[in-house]
Amino acid sequence: MQNLKIAAGQATGDFYGFWFQDSDVYKWLEAVAYALRYEPDQHLQNIADDLIDLIGQAQESDGYLDTFFQLQAPAEKFQHISFSHELYCMGHYIEAGIAYFETTGNQLALTIATKMADCIASHFGPKPGQLHGYPGHPEVELALAKLADVTDEPRYRDLAAYMIDQRGQQTPNFFAEQNDQNKHKHLTLPFPQQPDPAQSYFQNDRPVRELDHAEGHAVRMTYLLTGMAHVARQTQDKELAATCQRLWQDIVKKQMYVTGGIGATVAGEAFTYDYDLPNDTMYCETCASCAMVFFAQQMLKTTPQGEYADVMERELYNGTISGMSLDAQHFFYVNPLEVDPQASAQDPTKSHVKVQRPAWFGCACCPPNLARLIASVDQYLYTVKDDTIYSNQFIANQTDFGNGLQIEQQGNYPWSGQITYQITTTTPLPFTLALRIPAWSQANFQVSVDGQPITATLEQGYLRFTKTWSATTTIIIDLDMSVRTVQANPRVTADLGKVAVQRGPLVYCVEEADNGKNLAWLSLPEQPTFQIHPDTRGLALSQLQSLTTIATKVSAPAPDAPLYTKSTTPVRQPQAITLIPYFAWANRQAGEMRVWLNQD
């Protein structure tokens, strides 16, 4: 905020913090915009209105706004794009401005966004004298595509499309070109000069349409894909859509953790290679899981298939919200599937794996990302395509479709698998209602319509009801909420011989607080029996549904036992164990945790 005040001439001083920090203010603003839709709050709205005014004053007359460059290096705007984050920050504002305009009608919020987009459009493009470039951190593409929808101005979408297709072109490579031009400058900027500007880290090593493997920095890759999928739908670009589909398949079939986490290595916070999914050194950034929801949403809007909503659900109930503590005051960047506090403390290659959520990060990208996601879950409930309403997520809600149609969902999901839909129309209305049945329940579920059990087949993961609806229809779905053990594809060597426990959409884990140290010594039998401890409808850990079962545990060796001995049949003892939902881990004292358990 202070940086914006200095840029607006309301304060004096030096730029403070990371050079991409404007984006945190904008993500907060976007979260406020969504939150105000759930519950009006005039005080909060006043603060946000004042912020919009401040942003408007900080914005330069040509639409440019990036307080780092305005305060630190005004002569070097748009000259260090690979790491500058100018387009990233403005992209986040554009998203925030759209959201705030849509909630409150604040016209200035939108005007700032269109001025920014026009500023970017004047500098970037195919014309001589323009920068034939694209952002170092993709984001503005997805924001421009949103802006095109809201303003009905296809030029924003075209700018996004231009940036998408310029990316990775090598004749010349845009980042290399800027590097060359900067060679003789004495830079005092805080960001790196990359030795090789054509890097997979940036998704800049080849044109994006040639990618067949999700690569590089995971958040960059998935923000880029979100923009690509949106633009492909807007422009009906089948080749670009196929690229998105190919990379979606690569991620969900080869590079995604069971929690939805992506980014297998801390080095570059990046994707690595197919089936490389180590559980204790991974990155799995909270932001990357948020980005997978955004990407899934765009895929779903283009092609209604249950698998997109399934992945969205996997993220919403596991890898995103694990980033926040139950008291909502502490946050993870990195969401491991296996931790050992001693390893985090003493093995430098695991020092990024925190065992407790910190209260603050200098680089605070994840908390406001999670805030804007949680404040906007209503956007993930339904998609409407042609004459079909698709129900994608099970979250209690009342939705008014504006044409006399109301749908109400009731239930206690994910703790209970019974979901009641009440579809009410003021006048008879023909349309198809498609209710998603999650892949994990497709072999076993019940449906009733107005109390009559029906049998139905699934199409692309949805149960379709096509009729002319009138008055109120009640549809009740009962999902298979039995606890299941899940195995990974054997190509994932990190999970060989192990199982993860799931119930409904939730992945469970074991913690030292319940089960003692040496969680690696636990094994589940091939067909374990679980007791489900009912939830008591609260957010305290003790109120969440836990699972118990009987495992076996390796008997502890003597303290001075040798390292290596002739092999013998291992001695194991039965041990009762408790599992808690993965998202709720690390809300007690620091200790071991693991998701994948050995299986006998």
Place this chain on the structure above:
Amino acid sequence: MQNLKIAAGQATGDFYGFWFQDSDVYKWLEAVAYALRYEPDQHLQNIADDLIDLIGQAQESDGYLDTFFQLQAPAEKFQHISFSHELYCMGHYIEAGIAYFETTGNQLALTIATKMADCIASHFGPKPGQLHGYPGHPEVELALAKLADVTDEPRYRDLAAYMIDQRGQQTPNFFAEQNDQNKHKHLTLPFPQQPDPAQSYFQNDRPVRELDHAEGHAVRMTYLLTGMAHVARQTQDKELAATCQRLWQDIVKKQMYVTGGIGATVAGEAFTYDYDLPNDTMYCETCASCAMVFFAQQMLKTTPQGEYADVMERELYNGTISGMSLDAQHFFYVNPLEVDPQASAQDPTKSHVKVQRPAWFGCACCPPNLARLIASVDQYLYTVKDDTIYSNQFIANQTDFGNGLQIEQQGNYPWSGQITYQITTTTPLPFTLALRIPAWSQANFQVSVDGQPITATLEQGYLRFTKTWSATTTIIIDLDMSVRTVQANPRVTADLGKVAVQRGPLVYCVEEADNGKNLAWLSLPEQPTFQIHPDTRGLALSQLQSLTTIATKVSAPAPDAPLYTKSTTPVRQPQAITLIPYFAWANRQAGEMRVWLNQD
């Protein structure tokens, strides 16, 4: 060599290479000295004599010799000890000079060494005006202890003892003191200024007698321990000896790989914490395994216990020689227990794990270390203490003890477990002969004396024969050479549920070249049966003993199989597999390798 020539005034030019590079020349010289004992070679000896002359001319009149500082920073000698390696390089010369003097009688070789030691002694010590310091990379301590033995000058031993006890003293910390003094210099030296001079990396965080955990850079730690153990014996310092014993136990019971490798992390090439022994990210530097042999030798000389010779054997047949290719032209720094070429290529945290031995390293410490070790294995055969001769290793040899006693060992170890000792005396001689029975054979071995089987009990791992020996006595030992599967202490989570295959002292491994890809999918039955393919007495891979057995292998999933599915009983197929000695891995095309195999 060129750096030495420039320092000697025989050439002009700039210093080239790493600042610690003198040590490579010295280690080569030391290896030559040992090699000449096996087989005289006048041409090689002439080259070495010329080198001694050159070194003598490069040495300054006060005994100082370090070509980096002489050529690059003559005014800054001994001012950057934490990273300068001056004492490390001179220590390596002292070792080489002693070895060359002992082999050839070249007096200059020894004089250079004593002049160096005197130079160091004049600069380092407790007196006012002296540096109250110790090396950043321990080495000179063990060299000074050797020099004290050779020259019978206890002052060299006292200097080593001084450095050992100054190390880690914090009032003040010597490295911190030098850092402070250097603060205002504009350094152009190539080595780092460490932010915290009291680091476990340097074993400099506390006085060495307070250590109870082997810590920091593995080669530094074990060179330091080698010197400590030698000095403790020389000075009969029981507390220092107990420290060595404590740290020995820590390493061999908690921090050593089954191959003898040490250094569990690439970060600082360092020890981490107890039982942290990952197989695919470790360091296991060849030099560190060599250093464990040196340390074991000192422990053995102080206290004849089979466990020291057992570890020495583990190193000699596995973790040291795995550093060299069968053609002796290629070398490893890092000796992994599990490799996947894709991981090494694409996972930045495994980029240090090479899948094939390179022909050259810019930092060439390991090859000459291995050369001097292999050229001196005769020193590890016997130790003599009081009236007992201990036989520590099974290596065919004829040894003349200089008092009319000759011992000859014959056999084809490690391929055969039958070792024949012929003990011949010219006159009757009372003494005890103690023959080591390796721990892996102690439950099952046979001994005969002059053809008569005997039963005997072991003391500290040795079979003792006390008598007055005359003429020739023949003792034949038959060790248990059945193939055995070995398990790790369950606290080593990396090896849980896995076994390593050993025969005699050799650890075996599976390679992709014999067994195809996806070695992680292989499992051994609980009691596998192995076929032993006899060796043909050569060093080609095909001439070494390999093992075959029937394992099972996970059936390959369909190429587009999903990542996560409900768990089922795994489908496994029998598969014949071939194991080769670990030291001989990576002598074919690049491929997967692993030592620890899953067990059903």
